[in-house]
Amino acid sequence: MDKIVSLCKRRGFLFQxxxxxxxxxxxxxxxxxxxxxxxNLKDTWWRDMVTGHDDLTAxxxxxxxxxxxxxxxxxxxxxxxxxxxxxxxxxxxxxVDCRESKKRYRYDQVVGRWVESKGQxxxxxxxxxxxxxxxxxEPRALKFFNLxxxxxxxxxxxxxxxxxxxxxxxxxxxxxxxxxxxxxxxPREFNLMFKTIVGAMGTEEDAAFLRPETAQGxxxxxxxxVDSSRVKVPFGIAQIGKSFxxxxxxxxxxxxxxxxxxMEIEFFCSPxxxxxxxxxxxxxxxxxxxxxxxxxxxxxxxxxxxxxxAHYSCGTADIEYxxxxxxxxxxxxxxxxAHRADFDLRSHQEGKLVKKDGALVVExxxxxxxxxxxxxxxxxxxxxxxxxxYIPHVIEPSAGADxxxxxFLCEAYRExxxxxxxxxxxxxxxxxxxxxxxxxxxxxxPLFNKDGMPEVAQKLYLKLKKRFNVFFDDxxxxxxxxxxxxxxxxxxxxxxxxxxxxxxxVTIRDRDTLVQRRISLDAVLPELEKLIEG
RNA sequence: GCGGGAGUAGCUCAGUGGUAGAGCGUCACGUUGCCAACGUGAAUGUCGUGGGUUCAAAUCCCAUCUCCCGCUCCA
Numbered sequence: 001m002d003k004i005v006s007l008c009k010r011r012g013f014l015f016q017x018x019x020x021x022x023x024x025x026x027x028x029x030x031x032x033x034x035x036x037x038x039x040n041l042k043d044t045w046w047r048d049m050v051t052g053h054d055d056l057t058a059x060x061x062x063x064x065x066x067x068x069x070x071x072x073x074x075x076x077x078x079x080x081x082x083x084x085x086x087x088x089x090x091x092x093x094x095x096v097d098c099r100e101s102k103k104r105y106r107y108d109q110v111v112g113r114w115v116e117s118k119g120q121x122x123x124x125x126x127x128x129x130x131x132x133x134x135x136x137x138e139p140r141a142l143k144f145f146n147l148x149x150x151x152x153x154x155x156x157x158x159x160x161x162x163x164x165x166x167x168x169x170x171x172x173x174x175x176x177x178x179x180x181x182x183x184x185x186x187p188r189e190f191n192l193m194f195k196t197i198v199g200a201m202g203t204e205e206d207a208a209f210l211r212p213e214t215a216q217g218x219x220x221x222x223x224x225x226v227d228s229s230r231v232k233v234p235f236g237i238a239q240i241g242k243s244f245x246x247x248x249x250x251x252x253x254x255x256x257x258x259x260x261x262x263m264e265i266e267f268f269c270s271p272x273x274x275x276x277x278x279x280x281x282x283x284x285x286x287x288x289x290x291x292x293x294x295x296x297x298x299x300x301x302x303x304x305x306x307x308x309x310a311h312y313s314c315g316t317a318d319i320e321y322x323x324x325x326x327x328x329x330x331x332x333x334x335x336x337x338a339h340r341a342d343f344d345l346r347s348h349q350e351g352k353l354v355k356k357d358g359a360l361v362v363e364x365x366x367x368x369x370x371x372x373x374x375x376x377x378x379x380x381x382x383x384x385x386x387x388x389x390y391i392p393h394v395i396e397p398s399a400g401a402d403x404x405x406x407x408f409l410c411e412a413y414r415e416x417x418x419x420x421x422x423x424x425x426x427x428x429x430x431x432x433x434x435x436x437x438x439x440x441x442x443x444x445x446p447l448f449n450k451d452g453m454p455e456v457a458q459k460l461y462l463k464l465k466k467r468f469n470v471f472f473d474d475x476x477x478x479x480x481x482x483x484x485x486x487x488x489x490x491x492x493x494x495x496x497x498x499x500x501x502x503x504x505x506v507t508i509r510d511r512d513t514l515v516q517r518r519i520s521l522d523a524v525l526p527e528l529e530k531l532i533e534g
Numbered sequence: 535g536c537g538g539g540a541g542u543a544g545c546u547c548a549g550u551g552g553u554a555g556a557g558c559g560u561c562a563c564g565u566u567g568c569c570a571a572c573g574u575g576a577a578u579g580u581c582g583u584g585g586g587u588u589c590a591a592a593u594c595c596c597a598u599c600u601c602c603c604g605c606u607c608c609a
Contacts, residue, residue, distance in 0.1 A: 248535080418569065480569080
């Protein structure tokens with residue numbers, strides 16, 4: 001992994017943000033090669049999912065034909081968007097740290113019970129792993145008071161178990177993993193959303209948030225898109241854009257960044273068909289990564305089990321990649337494909353929802369009114385054929401553009417052996433990027449800087465440049481120029497030599513096989529189109 | 535946020551109190567001519583940043599930032 005990070009810096013794929021000022025944790029800049037790679041990735045996604053999508057025929061695995069449209073929403077939205085979506089509550093936690101065990105806990109998730117023994121009264125806490133915290137508390141209490149299991153009758157409980165949030169004095173609390181009393185810090189506020197102020201004279205009352213995901217912009221524009229674009233359910237809305245999260249621990253190169261780019265689709269369908277569509281999108285997105293070169297050994301699809309699944313979801317799968325910085329056997333998330341049912345559209349219509357007795361209902365405050373009031377705007381859809389009104393169900397394939405870029409870089413990095421000019425095998429570093437993703441599609445070299453070769457090469461270069469991002473290089477030996485392009489991931493090199501001057505042919509050299517063949521100058525452009533675009 | 539390690543040229547790194555270094559890369563010239571060739575020359579550093587100790591600090595001390603590893607967190 002260090003070699004990949006080093007190559008990224010050396011060749012201009014990725015730089016640390018604000019590096020000359022010492023860097024900024026969790027922020028990254030894409031250099032000249034990186035911006036092309038990431039842009040190609042996003043363009044490929046957009047073309048494959050949106051503009052290039054065949055909306056006239058049902059794709060393999062899909063229940064029927066469907067439409068796809070795009071959207072580009074503002075990063076800052078009305079604060080109520082995040083209250084109804086659930087992010088405001090979920091991304092805003094109080095945490096306590098244990099000075100002894102060095103562990104950190106969600107303040108509201110720690111559960112404890114007052115226990116008295118040997119003249120001492122202690123609030124014994126656990127991070128409950130079962131539905132019955134009392135059975136987990138007792139062994140902790142016995143151990144603290146230095147009692148055997150058969151002496152449990154010496155423990156006197158006061159009241160039933162309760163949240164740590166009911167305790168004001170941390171000095172009498174036994175932390176979940178501590179041996180001593182009073183090791184917990186006071187609760188401290190963690191806000192995972194970036195707060196900002198709208199308006200030059202704005203105050204705290206004008207606080208807003210940078211979006212932590214692009215999806216909500218799609219949901220709040222659902223009606224606008226339906227009313228303006230003649231789409232019919234089933235259809236999808238796609239968006240690519242930046243999102244922001246105050247990750248507690250940015251780590252692993254660009255994998256967990258605080259500013260990152262997402263490629264998201266919200267696919268709207270009828271409730272009856274939603275499970276079929278979920279399976280379609282899950283499989284389709286998995287295949288997309290394979291089609292661009294991620295190896296099946298390092299890419300996996302993992303269905304969430306019932307405990308992990310969000311309360312509103314009827315199915316979620318992560319597409320995960322075995323990044324080289326992770327321990328062997330571990331995978332990191334590239335994309336989540338979630339069946340979100342009607343949770344999001346209903347939330348923006350009615351208000352923030354919670355699950356109660358197996359059903360989603362509007363969460364209410366102590367006053368009985370909605371905790372976070374919805375827009376009140378109808379989010380239902382009228383199916384003109386059946387004359388039926390319903391709130392569509394949603395399948396959400398949500399991909400990380402930076403994570404995918406990193407995965408393709410990791411997958412592409414290879415060290416192999418190639419012959420030098422004496423025929424000896426030498427180490428070679430190359431990026432085996434798919435031609436659609438490669439920053440440069442081809443490089444053009446004059447073999448010698450004389451006999452008119454530079455002129456022919458320049459003419460070809462300028463001709464190709466109108467269609468593809470290509471690179472011209474006349475510096476150093478041709479072998480060195482090949483190796484430089486290998487390291488940048490350029491799939492093809494075109495060399496103008498003496499033969500070119502006689503018969504108007506050039507050599508085209510393949511990055512992966514090193515094989516060279518001759519094609520005519522006029523055939524170069526169509527040949528590249530065939531090789532790159534298939 | 536905690537603990538451990540690290541930060542010196544674009545990259546990889548050497549340098550334990552006394553003149554700032556190497557290899558690779560980059561650029562120029564010459565030579566060569568289809569897979570990182572060779573020769574000559576050049577550019578590139580307030581040694582992460584800020585303080586302190588000292589006649590003198592890359593080197594010792596303190597603080598801080600960033601990166602890596604392990605905890606923790608990750609709708």
